[in-house]
Amino acid sequence: MNETIFNAEHLIFAVKIIAISYMAVILAMLIDLIFGIRKAKIRKEARTSEGLKRTTEKATKYFAPMVCLTIVDSLLNLVNLTALPYLTLGWAVFLIVCESWSVLESTWDKKDIREKAKEVKIVLDGKDDLSQAITNLIDQKLSTMGEDANQNTKDKP
Template sequence: MILFIQSFLTGDFVSLRFKLAIVGIMWLIVAIAIIIDLFSGVRKAKERGEVRTSVGFRQTVTKVVQYYAFLAFAFLFDCMLMLILSAFGLEEARVLPFSSIAACCFLVFIEWKSFMEKANDKYKKQFNRSVSDLATLLENREDLLHGLVEIIKKQTEKQKENNDEEDR
């Protein structure tokens, strides 16, 4: 029997347990990959002296929801695939949940790439952003200086007004 549902209905619990175990193991592997990436990200943030806020942790929760939705759709695809094969009379074929296995491999690959990102690459991006910001400031230095002069004038006028009020 190749269907999850058919295995359940016919009482073939050995086949059902085997297929569900494969899917469960795939889901567990993805959870482990997410946890490894999370700890790696926290460690990298500590090394860079960055503050760890709830924003980063919320991103992890969002990622978990998206990943497990993807895995759920892969599981549904496996069920549909097994139903289609059954319709073609391939009931005796030993079909594994290939979509779930492929989805797991894809997600673990993504997490591995994230884990392998070097903190130096992030430093380079931050440095490039800083250089770009500096170039923008230098291009707009006249406007910046004019704005600073205006702010200083206003502060000076306020101080004079405050001093005049105190003298009265």
């Protein structure tokens, strides 16, 4: 009869996971901001307060649902329906993936992103036969290199 609905250790563990989730999203946003500023410097674009305002608006859009999901997770955790704050954790992972994509766009040209995506697709398409996937990737790279060489010789007078 000593069984209680409230489990302090369980709750402390969930709070730690939630705190890590929030910190990870903040870190991802900070990294995206740094790389966005870096890209603007490279492009010689003006860096104004408008960009920072967009970051604060993004934070609002990110954290308003996250707080609501945290409340739901907390209620589920209090009655021991879940061991982890799955909703908050899932939202945090989604946001981190979005921020990672933004950083990727800031650091790579879109052409390079498409090229790497094609390479990943080739490997995933041939995941059952890894050696065939690697062969296909090498063949694609060699053909691309040949096209680049042909373009360079055509451009020269």
